[in-house]
Amino acid sequence: MRKVYKRVLAVCIVIVFLALISVGCSKEDKEDNVFTVNACKTRYVPKSILDKVRKEYPEMEIRVEMYGGANFTLEAAERLDHYDIPDLFVTTRNDLEIDTYQDNLLDLSSYEVLNRYITQAIDSMNMNGSVYFIPNFTSLTGLVYDKNVFREHGWKAPHSYEELVSLCEQVEKTGIQGVGGAWDNPSAYSNVLACTMAADFYSTPEGTTWFYDFVQGKAKGEGVIEPYIANYIRWYEDGIFDYEIQENRAVQREKFDNGEIAMMYGLIGNFKSDDEHDYGLIPFFKTGTDEAYYPTATAGYFALNKKLGEKGNEKKLEVGLRILDLLSTEEGQKDMMRGDACYSFLRGFKGDLNEITESYQDVVGQNHFAPMNVDMNTLAATATELIKMLEGELTQEEYIRSCDDIKRNEITEAYTGEYLFTAKENFTEKQTVQYFAAALQDYAGTQIGMVTPSVNEQGEFSNPMTGIASKFYKGDIYSWPLTRNTLTAIDGTSGWAKMSTGTISGETLYELLEDGICWKQAEDRMDNEYYYDKGGMTSPFYYETAGLDVEFTSDHKIKSIQLNDGTPVKKSGSYTIATLHENVPDNYLEDLQIEEEETILEIAAKYGKTGMKGDKNNLPMERDLEKEKKN
């Protein structure tokens, strides 16, 4: 009997073991059926295309990883640098970093899809015979003007640099600002530089060649770009641009819409003509000639994860290629453009630029499109220097040398600003939000710091856009890269998101911590067409806290809660908190105060640099004093 019992037991154990294995396998299989795509509110694969692919591959779950921060470009670059990319990778820049691409991305050169694009567009991305991206559509940059406004004022669209200068003079005489832009943002100055250089230099064979050599570290700025920098400065000196305005894009755009600004610097894709507005686009004039060029900015690039080429991922590869296939059609390109007047690299694509470029048919007819070849690392890293140069604090030569230094030292955008701390390992998204909550609490000296992520688990955005995005990757954290975790201020004022402080009742605190916060959905769903429900409110966004020791039950009810000093939090009590403006809605707080001096970017940087008091022991971070000294 005992033997029989043992045998039965052994059989049972084997069955249970096999069952566990099969459960494990099925779980893995399930993950094999998930195809991921990254996106942010303005850069993504159109939902219509994803839906079509979902229909064609019903067994494959196509999951979009939404980004809710302010620096998608850096976010994408960081994900690429840390081998943390989805199956279909959307990015905004192509820095020709062949080593990184080789390790992360699938070489698309052996696929037919590239042949659908015009030869020059793909050739420009060719690296030793390999191509890792297909390009998104391209948008023209220039000075947007409202033809109706021009007509009202009797202004004429300029056809030379000189005409533009005199137009600006003419405009300003009427008390109207000449050219508007996001002048609070250093990037705007870099972008203008890219545009003037596009017209003056990148439009020439030498300019194109120099740029590719420079990006790859084979050429220097010194001795080459001086004349073009001088030309750039001239645009300011001649009064076309005004670096002293310091207003953000929203404010400037409002003024433009109200007729207080004559022209608006930017991408034509951001302007849609309607009954009231009839937009046109003034090109950039090539210095010393009567030629003009439209600088072009590629809206992004699509790549496939290299893992898709590995055995076992055949289906995913099929899905990825199918998405690229659909994107590379006229319909797909138009879906991406969302109806805006943009241009495509697709062969035979019929763009609709007639209205926009009505006054500049010669420019379009001569194919005078010049790439805004922006070496984002270099130009973004030197944006501050660029402004200093405009303000006369740096000479042109010094600025150019700083560009060369950055390139020579291979300093990327992720390593610009001040050294803050070193992440000992990758943070989770929650830990990253906790860091910001701690920074807010530390800076404000409140009992509690609390803040939500900017995107909830369902991929919905908060409304208004507030919260913390993304996560820190293992390694040194610098101040500028915090821009990918944060958002700009929601009140239309210049700069990054602001801190709000006040007191909150224990009861409200309980409510917020347990239920999270739901927002009314935004009306303009074009920003995020993936995850919004059909109406009503968003799903909850849950807070991460600092200064509190909270324990939740499995159904997210508070089991125990106390302040860090051990004082229990009572519903009847009242507590001081720091948060992001409107992240805890203003009406939940008493004694509400909005911090105007320091933005979240500065507060978070300061905390990293000097603070780290709150939850420092719980977060995998440390400071390297040697690196701090180098700052």
Added chain:
Amino acid sequence: MKKQRIRNIIGAALIIIALSSTVAAMVYETKKTIYRESSGHLVEIAHQMSDRFSEQCKTNWNVLDSFVQDYSLVYKTGNKENMVSFLSDYRRTWGYLHLFFIDENGSFIYETGKVSKLQFDNSQSIYRVVANQERVVAPATDYDGTEILLFAAPVEAFELERYTIKGAGICYEVQTMLESMNINAFKESCDVYLLDEEGITVARSIHEGSMDAYNVVNAIEKENPKIEDLKQQLLLGSNEGVMQIKAGGRDTYLSYTSVAVTGWKQLLMVPVDVVNNEMQNYTQVTGALVVILILIAAAAIVGIVHYFYRINAEKRQKEIELEYEHKANESKSHFLANMSHDIRTPMNGVLGMATLAAANIDDKQKALGYIEKIQISGKYLVSLINDILDVSKISEGAFEIVADSMNMRDFINEIRTVVDPLAADKKQSFTIETEIQNEYVIGDKLHLNQIGINILSNAVKFTPQGGKIWLTIVERPGISEEYAHYHLEFRDNGIGMKKEFLDHIFESFTREKDSTINSIEGSGLGMFIVKSLVELMHGTIHVDSEPGKGTCFCVDLELEIDREGTMEEKEENTDNAKFVRGKRVLLAEDNMINREIAVEMLREMGAFVATAENGQEAVEEFAQSPLRYFDVILMDVMMPVMDGYEASRTIRKLEREDAQSILIIAITANAFQEDVIESEKAGMDAHLSKPLDFAALSEKIAVLTRHKRKG
């Protein structure tokens, strides 16, 4: 035989292997030939195209150089109007898509007067022309989206209105250019790719479903990961060759050649089946020839094998026949030796005793003793001859078993009648035990008797005086209701037999050599006949014996039950001689001695005898005799002039009253069944074999006379 069969199988297997190998080798060779021929053809076409393209390039450069020089000579700098007119003329002459000058900014001033850059031209081709002063051949997308192949060369800078001209060029529409190369080989299924040094497609002329990629070499490499150093092989230096690859999942020939003027590579890809299709006829003819050759070879091999096999078989057959003949001769010799011995022995007795009888003729008692021994020897001689005849018939397969109604009791009684006196002579007890339900069966009583008497007479012979002999007959159910199974067991407690002899007991002329039985007579044919008769009756026989303990023969027979059988009328035991006495007998016998013996014996028995020396005489004698004068005719069968059968038929046909009723008894040395049947057919009433047993003759006459009387 088994070895021979294995040899045959191995031989056949080897032939199949050899044939298969031949076919495989021929297929392989054919494939190799096809590949060699196809690839050679492909390479040739590739060279032609490459040469044609190189020539085209040279022409282009020449045209380019000449129009630049001509323009310089004619206009030096000129204005746009001059240039348009000049380039238009050149274009008309040479048929290019466009001719143009290139300014320092990379703008093209076309022969149409249009000034434009290439679409989104951030490639470096134009830079190489205007800045690096290089000649460039490059693919591009023209200002209006047309895919072009660009030939551009630097020129000495000159001013053309507001443009600083630094280069000049011509361009083709890619498709038109490739078509102009007239690629119509391989039923137009040939895909052509021109690749730059990185494998990037510069120009291509391909078909729907063909491989299409920005970098064709990468695409080929991806689909053919097992081909080592593919990229190097295809792109490095002036490599050229041909290989078989997979392209779009299809087996494809790939020919790669350098294009001399540009440094590019030219790839030609043609599906294997398309190329091989051109070789189809060759393949089919070769295939057919191969098949025919193989069939001929196979037929030849089979013929040879069959021939040798037949020779072997014939040889073997001859050997068997020789062996058989030898054995037959041996057997015959052995038989003759036996016969000689067995006949000489009684003959010696007859002659010896006759001599003694003659010498003692006066001593009646002695003479009678000798005569009696002569009779014994004579009887033995007759039985020996009967045995020999039986053996002869059995050997010839002429022995016939009769299927008549018979009574098992009669059979037993007849056995008993014969064996009892023999056993009694040796003071042996002979016991018969029976368990029989069906007495009447269909069988051959005569030969059944022969079987029983042969076995039992042996039992008597080989059982010492005072011994015991048993015959047990048991009836068991037969294979069906119509049959009964009879198990006959002949047992004695005689001297028995050694095992070595038992193994040969049923062979002819077999007698155990034993001192104890050497004195016993026997032809050695009896048991052979017994076994043969049992087998002819579809029965079985087997024997158990142990020296000193006795012997037991078991015979098993399946006999059909005769449900309607009736007991034969018992003959009255009467004095047969009286039926002979006073009878008039016509004796037809050609042999004088036999005739004399018969005449004497019949006269001894009181008969009146007339003689005839042949059938004719007998017929005449009978015909001339008065009606019903003769009572019986004894007719020898084998006679000169007219044989007995013919004579009997003639007599029966005579027109006289007694022609049908006269008794005709055949007397013949032919004691076979067919002789009996033949005599019946000839109208004879009975059949007696020689030497004539006068007792049997008397009995036969008595029986026939009674029957006639009854009839």
